[in-house]
Amino acid sequence: MSEPAISLSDLGYFYVPDRWVLRHCDMRVARGSVFTLLGPNGRGKTTLLHLLIGALKPCEGGLAVNGRIAFVPQLFETAFDYTVLDMALMGRARKIGLFSQPSRVDEEAALAALDRFGMADYAGRLFGELSGGQRQLVIFARALVAEADILVLDEPTSALDLENQSLVLERIFALTRDHGLTIVMTTHHPHHALAVADDALLMGGQGYYLFGRAREILTEDNLCSLYRAPLKRIVFEHEGSEIETITPILMPARTARLHSDETVEAD
Numbered sequence: 001m002s003e004p005a006i007s008l009s010d011l012g013y014f015y016v017p018d019r020w021v022l023r024h025c026d027m028r029v030a031r032g033s034v035f036t037l038l039g040p041n042g043r044g045k046t047t048l049l050h051l052l053i054g055a056l057k058p059c060e061g062g063l064a065v066n067g068r069i070a071f072v073p074q075l076f077e078t079a080f081d082y083t084v085l086d087m088a089l090m091g092r093a094r095k096i097g098l099f100s101q102p103s104r105v106d107e108e109a110a111l112a113a114l115d116r117f118g119m120a121d122y123a124g125r126l127f128g129e130l131s132g133g134q135r136q137l138v139i140f141a142r143a144l145v146a147e148a149d150i151l152v153l154d155e156p157t158s159a160l161d162l163e164n165q166s167l168v169l170e171r172i173f174a175l176t177r178d179h180g181l182t183i184v185m186t187t188h189h190p191h192h193a194l195a196v197a198d199d200a201l202l203m204g205g206q207g208y209y210l211f212g213r214a215r216e217i218l219t220e221d222n223l224c225s226l227y228r229a230p231l232k233r234i235v236f237e238h239e240g241s242e243i244e245t246i247t248p249i250l251m252p253a254r255t256a257r258l259h260s261d262e263t264v265e266a267d
């Protein structure tokens, strides 16, 4: 088996001594694969991403990263009035050098990356004037321009509408298929993980981790006990293909009341 892009062995981390956020965590991310981290709030997903990108150092255990990482955070703010093209060009900083101007090749690479995320028409606009979702797409383009081997994405679809969620998932899949990139992403949407991930890590807290092939571990039983909420894995027909997905069953009090009202009227 070839060397993995990332491997963790018995990794542990705390912010406050002895209050472990991660402990005895083992996993491997294969090169050219999509890997997702799932779990309820506060289980250490973002902490693990920060360890992968080197912003935090493990308190115990081993962490090996083989390749250059680009990180796409959840929300991106900048204090300066950069244009969308400037933001994408920042991905070339390593190639351009501190005191040089971007070349035509750099600009073409930045525009091509913006185009891949449907943002080329916004190249001359100010980044700060875009919506949260549009900014997310530009930051994706910037990571692509950086020519990293591994993209680490913190909830890449959280600010996006349904069409752009689909666009970004499609791009994520294409980046591995066409460019051999390795993708590590967190998500609160098990159906996004099932749609694109090869492997997954379920993080339940208090040392509970389940690592494996996404299709094998994203089961109704595992997800219901992870989120303490009902979910259903379903297969449906779409344009002649069978699609498998996962849907949460949300039953807030209002929905329950509507049901009981209907029952009363029927009587």
Ligand SMILES: Nc1ncnc2c1ncn2[C@@H]1O[C@H](COP(=O)(O)OP(=O)(O)OP(=O)(O)O)[C@@H](O)[C@H]1O
Binding pocket: 015, 016, 021, 039, 040, 041, 042, 043, 044, 045, 046, 047, 048
């Ligand atoms: N800088 C910090 N100092 C102290 N504790 C922190 C710090 N950052 C995070 N934590 C704690 O570490 C735990 C894990 O946080 P983390 O943000 O990694 O979780 P998460 O799984 O990404 O959550 P979410 O799904 O809500 O984004 C939480 O209990 C959080 O309060």
